[in-house]
Amino acid sequence: MSHDEGVIKFKMEYREAPALDAAALRELNAWRRILVLLEMIGQTPERYAGYGFGNISCRLLPWSAPAEQRRFVITGTQTGHVANLAPEHFVVVTACHPVQNLTVAEGPIQPSSESMTHGAVYALDSRIRWVMHGHSPEIWRNAARLGIPTTRAAVPYGTPEMSAEVARLYNESDLRTRRLFAMGGHEDGVVSFGRTAEQAGQVLLAALANSLYV
Numbered sequence: 326m327s328h329d330e331g332v333i334k335f336k337m338e339y340r341e342a343p344a345l346d347a348a349a350l351r352e353l354n355a356w357r358r359i360l361v362l363l364e365m366i367g368q369t370p371e372r373y374a375g376y377g378f379g380n381i382s383c384r385l386l387p388w389s390a391p392a393e394q395r396r397f398v399i400t401g402t403q404t405g406h407v408a409n410l411a412p413e414h415f416v417v418v419t420a421c422h423p424v425q426n427l428t429v430a431e432g433p434i435q436p437s438s439e440s441m442t443h444g445a446v447y448a449l450d451s452r453i454r455w456v457m458h459g460h461s462p463e464i465w466r467n468a469a470r471l472g473i474p475t476t477r478a479a480v481p482y483g484t485p486e487m488s489a490e491v492a493r494l495y496n497e498s499d500l501r502t503r504r505l506f507a508m509g510g511h512e513d514g515v516v517s518f519g520r521t522a523e524q525a526g527q528v529l530l531a532a533l534a535n536s537l538y539v
């Protein structure tokens with residue numbers, strides 16, 4: 326079993342802080358709900374040994390922040406089983422330092438174990454505002470047929486190597502325009518991104534449709 330979503334590999338500086346305002350989380354929650362309905366985010370005994378899977382995030386101001394200090398809101402760790410999230414299920418990542426494998430976060434809950442992967446995507450381009458990480462057996466198994474850029478299977482998620490691998494794909498493949506990659510070493514794992522939630526979400530939906538073509 327290659328999947329170990331619940332195992333936290335990264336180092337974290339976490340500080341408890343009040344929840345964000347619910348109004349600021351509505352769009353995140355709406356798109357997360359869609360991914361839950363598609364079973365790309367969730368938690369069930371039948372999949373991945375019962376660990377929660379998938380997560381969604383969006384950037385916070387200031388847009389001009391340096392690559393390792395691009396703040397974003399992300400779902401908290403092991404919230405996959407909750408259908409509709411409340412403000413206390415979200416946390417702000419204030420910095421990601423891939424070389425030290427260090428994530429800095431503040432909020433009412435610890436961040437998802439894949440925050441570093443989200444941070445690696447935001448570090449690619451300050452115009453990227455949304456990242457969606459879903460688990461889709463359909464897209465993942467058809468990634469090669471669909472020409473979806475894929476991280477090398479030997480690169481574990483949530484590590485400095487994954488950050489470097491994402492940057493490599495961004496520079497060497499059509500990831501920049503495709504806005505979707507598969508995680509070769511992370512069963513069913515796919516990541517989309519965009520300037521808006523619609524852009525990131527539609528990339529996932531279109532890939533799912535394409536993967537269902539027979």
Ligand SMILES: [Zn+2]
Nearest residue numbers: 330378379514
């Ligand atoms: Zn995952």
